[in-house]
Amino acid sequence: MRKFVSFFAGILAIIIVFWGTSLVMTAQKDSGSTGKLVIYNWGDYIDPELLEDFTAETGIQVDYQTFDSNESMYTKINQGGTTYDIAVPSEYMISKMIEEDLLLPLDHSQISGMENLGEEFVNQSFDPENKYSVPYFWGTLGIIYNKTMVDKAPLEWEDLWREEYRNNIMLIDGAREGMGIGLQTLGYSLNSDKRDQLLEAADKLYKLTPNIKAIVADEIKGYMIQEEAAVAVSFSGEASEMLDGNENLVYVVPSKGSNLWFDNIVIPKTAKNIEGAHAFISFMLRPENALRNAEYIGYSTPNNVAKAMLDKETREDQAFYPSGETLDNLEVYDNLGKELLGEYNDLYLQFKMYRK
Structure with missing residues (x-):
């Protein structure tokens, strides 16, 4: 009888362990605050140290994948075989993706730093009121x-x-x-x-x-x-x-x-880590991060606070600004x-x- 009770207790313990593990995994999946953020961007279009800093700050691992044209990006997202949490299309493609219901509306209550963007770079015709996108570079x-x-x-x-x-x-x-x-x-x-x-x-x-x-x-x-x-x-x-x-x-x-031209950050409709995607947008809107990215890439930043932090020769160069x-x-x-x-x-x- 003692052996039977001991055996039954062991089985019960195993069930409890599996049940607890399942609850933790489900909670992590539902929260979207841990795990992985899949970013789909142009090649060599972000300072890689910023991705490392984002992970260090949030605990969210980044899977950074690249495309070489708006059309190839659109095809991949439209097919739905791979899930992306962040994508960075250009203006005309953003309009097309909005029309075809491929993007999630942004929850601006989860985004901080929009006020850092210049007025001339928001509320563009392809996305009035920036309901679906946030300027990245221009x-x-x-x-x-x-x-x-x-x-x-x-x-x-x-x-x-x-x-x-x-x-x-x-x-x-x-x-x-x-x-x-x-x-x-x-x-x-x-x-x-x-x-x-x-x-x-x-x-x-x-x-x-x-x-x-x-x-x-x-x-x-x-x-x-x-x-x-x-x-x-x-x-x-x-x-x-x-x-x-x-x-x-x-x-x-x-x-x-x-x-x-504009390249903007969007969240595809099939995104899994929506909370992490909004956190990443806020992270990139910080002036110090936008500054580092602009200095690394060499493109013009729509972040006016970051632009003011650039060296005088760069920010006054009318070829790029x-x-x-x-x-x-x-x-x-x-x-x-x-x-x-x-x-x-x-x-x-x-x-x-x-x-x-």
């Missing part, structure tokens, strides 16, 4: 030129058609960028939905082909640093790296009009919709084929 599309390889600096899009730059321009590969240059050179919006304007812009681009040496992507940085061309068109963040690699390079934002007058002439890419975007892509592809 920048522009502009012109990089080598001051030792040009007689006259190109300051506006129309300057790219100069005979001086024949076979000497590197153009970033992108339909919105290419068509946008054509449209804005003609005085039209880079979000034009008028067929005649799009055709006119494409024709304008055809006339630029003698000056284009190559249409490239990330490799544009290496080419310009190695002085393979005199002029390039690319984004401000890419330009920052080019300027660091070659002191002869200069970046300018066309004052008559260009693209103003343009004047209010220039900002007024910049446009954000709108979500054009599938049909109109297809027309942009088709015309741009025809331009690339024409060039060959």
Whole structure:
């Protein structure tokens, strides 16, 4: 009888242990305050020490995964095979994801630091009142030129058609960028939905082909640093790296009009660690963390308190922090919709084929 009681007590103890362990695991899962935070971001787009500091402060382990385009990020999240707690899409993709119900509304009661953001970077057309996103970095599309390889600096899009730059321009590969240059050179919006304007812009681009040496992507940085061309068109963040690699390079934002882009933090609808995601947003909104990130990445910060903490030369550099007058002439890419975007892509592809 004693052996039977002892055996029964042992079984009961095991059951109690398993039951208790199950309760702890369930509590951790439900709380979202421990465990893992899965971040889906562009490659090399955060100071890795900030991720370590976030974990040290909160106890939340970070699984940092990367993508190389908004489209690949969208496809992965839309398919739903992998759960991400944080993603960092660009403005037009945020609009698309909101329309398709792929994002969770933010709980602003769980977010601190929104007041640090500049008024010009919030309440944008792609997310009024920032219901779904928080600005992370911003920048522009502009012109990089080598001051030792040009007689006259190109300051506006129309300057790219100069005979001086024949076979000497590197153009970033992108339909919105290419068509946008054509449209804005003609005085039209880079979000034009008028067929005649799009055709006119494409024709304008055809006339630029003698000056284009190559249409490239990330490799544009290496080419310009190695002085393979005199002029390039690319984004401000890419330009920052080019300027660091070659002191002869200069970046300018066309004052008559260009693209103003935003990369914002969002929470995908399938997120599991929602509390941790809000904690991460608040962590990145702290001025000292936004400052460290801006210094590490080299992109423009929307955090005005952090900007004020940058060295004077950086924060007053109008190539990366343009004047209010220039900002007024910049446009954000709108979500054009599938049909109109297809027309942009088709015309741009025809331009690339024409060039060959």
